[in-house]
Amino acid sequence: MELEILNEEYNYLNEVLKNTKSDVDYLKEKLMELKQDKIIYQAEYIRAGRSGDPEKIKKAEEDVKKVNDRIKYMKGEADKKLKRTVALQHRIDGKIDEIRRDPEIGGQIDIALTKRYERGIKKANTEKEEEIKNKKKVTDFKDVISNHPSLQNNVKGILTASVLIKNFEKELKSLENPSVNGQDIEYKDPAKATELQTKIQQATEKGNKNYLIIVEFARKNGINIDDIISAVNKIIENGPVLSSKDPNNISVDVMASFAKSEQISNKKIKGYNKQIARYEIGLNEINGWKQNNIEQTEEQTQMVTAEKPKWYQFIKRFKIWNYQRQQSRLNDYEATNQENTDNTNQFTDSLKWGVVRDAMNIQQKEDMKIANKIMKENPEEYNINDLGDRAEDNEEDR
Amino acid sequence: MKGEIHMDEDMINISDEQLKQLSAEQLADLKVELDDLVEKINDLINDCDEVLNS
Numbered sequence: 001m002e003l004e005i006l007n008e009e010y011n012y013l014n015e016v017l018k019n020t021k022s023d024v025d026y027l028k029e030k031l032m033e034l035k036q037d038k039i040i041y042q043a044e045y046i047r048a049g050r051s052g053d054p055e056k057i058k059k060a061e062e063d064v065k066k067v068n069d070r071i072k073y074m075k076g077e078a079d080k081k082l083k084r085t086v087a088l089q090h091r092i093d094g095k096i097d098e099i100r101r102d103p104e105i106g107g108q109i110d111i112a113l114t115k116r117y118e119r120g121i122k123k124a125n126t127e128k129e130e131e132i133k134n135k136k137k138v139t140d141f142k143d144v145i146s147n148h149p150s151l152q153n154n155v156k157g158i159l160t161a162s163v164l165i166k167n168f169e170k171e172l173k174s175l176e177n178p179s180v181n182g183q184d185i186e187y188k189d190p191a192k193a194t195e196l197q198t199k200i201q202q203a204t205e206k207g208n209k210n211y212l213i214i215v216e217f218a219r220k221n222g223i224n225i226d227d228i229i230s231a232v233n234k235i236i237e238n239g240p241v242l243s244s245k246d247p248n249n250i251s252v253d254v255m256a257s258f259a260k261s262e263q264i265s266n267k268k269i270k271g272y273n274k275q276i277a278r279y280e281i282g283l284n285e286i287n288g289w290k291q292n293n294i295e296q297t298e299e300q301t302q303m304v305t306a307e308k309p310k311w312y313q314f315i316k317r318f319k320i321w322n323y324q325r326q327q328s329r330l331n332d333y334e335a336t337n338q339e340n341t342d343n344t345n346q347f348t349d350s351l352k353w354g355v356v357r358d359a360m361n362i363q364q365k366e367d368m369k370i371a372n373k374i375m376k377e378n379p380e381e382y383n384i385n386d387l388g389d390r391a392e393d394n395e396e397d398r
Numbered sequence: 399m400k401g402e403i404h405m406d407e408d409m410i411n412i413s414d415e416q417l418k419q420l421s422a423e424q425l426a427d428l429k430v431e432l433d434d435l436v437e438k439i440n441d442l443i444n445d446c447d448e449v450l451n452s
Contacts, residue, residue, distance in 0.1 A: 009416045010424045016410055017431050024438050031442070035449045068450055075446035082439040088410045089432040095417050096425055105422065112426035120430060271441070278433060 013088070020081055027074050032239060034074075038067045040245050100289065110286045117279040117286075124279070128272035134234050135265035141231040142258040144223065151217055152254050154210040158232055159240040159252040161207030165200055167247065172196045235261045 041063040048056035096113075100106045145152045175187040175196075187193035214232075218225045241256035420428070 007419050007424075009412060009419045010428075013410070013412065013428055014431075017428070017435060021435055021438070024435070024442055028442055028445070031445055031449060035452075038449060038452065071446050071450050075443055075450075078439055078442045078446065082436065082443065084410055085432060085435055085439060088412075089429075089436055091414075091417060092425060092428050092432060095420070096429060099422060099425070108422035109426060112423045113429065116426055116430045274437065275434065278437065282433075 016088075020085060023081065024078070027078060031071065031074060034067050034071055036239070036242065037245065038064060040242065041067060043243070110289065114283060114286055117282045120279045121276050124272045124275045128269055128276075131265055131268050131272070134230065135262060135269070137227045137231040138234055138258060138261050138265070141228055142255070142262075145258075146255070148217075151214065154213045154217075155232065156252055156254045157210035158207050158214075159235065159254065159257055160250055161203045161210070162236045163240055163242065163250050163252060164203040165207070167250075168196045168200045168203065172200070234265075238264045 041060055045057070045060035045064060048060045096109055099109045145155055172187075172193060175189055175193050177186040177188055211229075211232075214228060215225050217223075218228050235257050238257075238261040241253045241260050243251045243253045243256075
């Protein structure tokens with residue numbers, strides 16, 4: 001946003017958009033969790049089916065249904081948000097079109113949009129490149145560990161530790177009392193909080209131990225350590241795939257976690273491509289709008305010049321042209337003879353003027369003859385048969 | 399704010415008169431934000447369908 005006084009309306013709409021965006025991010029995060037849950041429950045449903053236990057089958061079916069119901073509810077929420085956002089989008093688009101039609105300020109909106117689209121394309125391209133690089137690091141590391149089962153175990157150790165730490169931290173947070181300004185955090189259940197802090201510490205140490213083994217492997221095999229750390233962090237950020245939801249038996253599927261991370265990167269890259277394409281379309285629309293305006297102006301000009309003059313209009317134009325030409329000749333003559341004026345007698349002068357006037361009259365008659373000849377040779381072009389407006393034209397001439 | 403969803407009105411509460419107060423720069427800002435947001439919500443709905451059908 002440029003530096004300018006922000007008005008209430010802008011602040012209000014900006015806040016609405018910010019909140020909607022934050023809600024969509026939250027729903028997206030929840031959807032990822034539900035997706036993960038659904039995979040686990042579906043696997044449990046298959047296991048229950050194999051066991052033939054009707055209770056287990058019923059339970060697994062209910063779990064899958066619960067997840068689906070929550071997703072349907074989320075989809076409904078997203079639908080509501082879409083409707084009200086699209087309604088505002090149409091109103092803003094309408095307002096922009098209205099401004100565009102204003103010849104005085106119409107250009108401003110296209111300049112402002114062009115600036116934002118160009119900036120947006122640049123930003124999306126940079127972020128896309130970054131995502132491509134990160135995805136490559138994940139893929140490269142996946143290739144390395146697929147040939148080293150022990151290394152795969154170390155990665156599993158790191159990912160499991162990351163899940164445990166996240167869960168313990170979440171639990172610890174839920175034990176916090178509302179904070180008082182400037183005071184240390186107090187817990188509702190201090191003993192439980194201490195236990196959780198110890199578990200976080202243990203999980204962190206376990207994760208670090210596995211990290212060191214991987215770093216040592218990378219050093220010995222000439223693999224870039226930063227790239228490996230970046231790849232592992234990316235998988236943690238995208239959320240490792242769990243093979244069980246049992247909190248006492250957290251189990252991470254390493255290869256599925258790599259695949260999930262690659263899939264998320266692909267989606268992001270696709271998103272950037274779509275965003276860039278949308279901005280490019282926006283720029284093309286602006287250029288098309290400008291071009292359309294230029295063409296319309298040219299068309300109007302051409303329409304004016306291509307209009308065939310009627311015969312009386314031709315005569316009128318000829319008369320004007322001839323009068324201007326005569327005036328120009330007289331002026332030239334005056335200018336040429338100005339310096340001799342004082343020394344020339346009036347009689348000679350009058351003779352000269354008479355000679356010039358006679359010569360001009362002869363020339364005018366000759367010109368009229370040529371003009372008549374042109375019109376007669378091209379009767380359709382000058383509409384000489386159309387005498388309907390003649391009286392009116394003569395009236396204008398007077 | 400994460401962790402809870404904002405309660406939405408059916409329509410965003412702004413009149414045409416209020417919209418007239420927006421400058422070209424502000425309208426351009428809002429248009430780009432809105433276009434991105436609509437795309438984002440559409441993606442979310444598609445993702446929901448994808449998980450529901452999996």
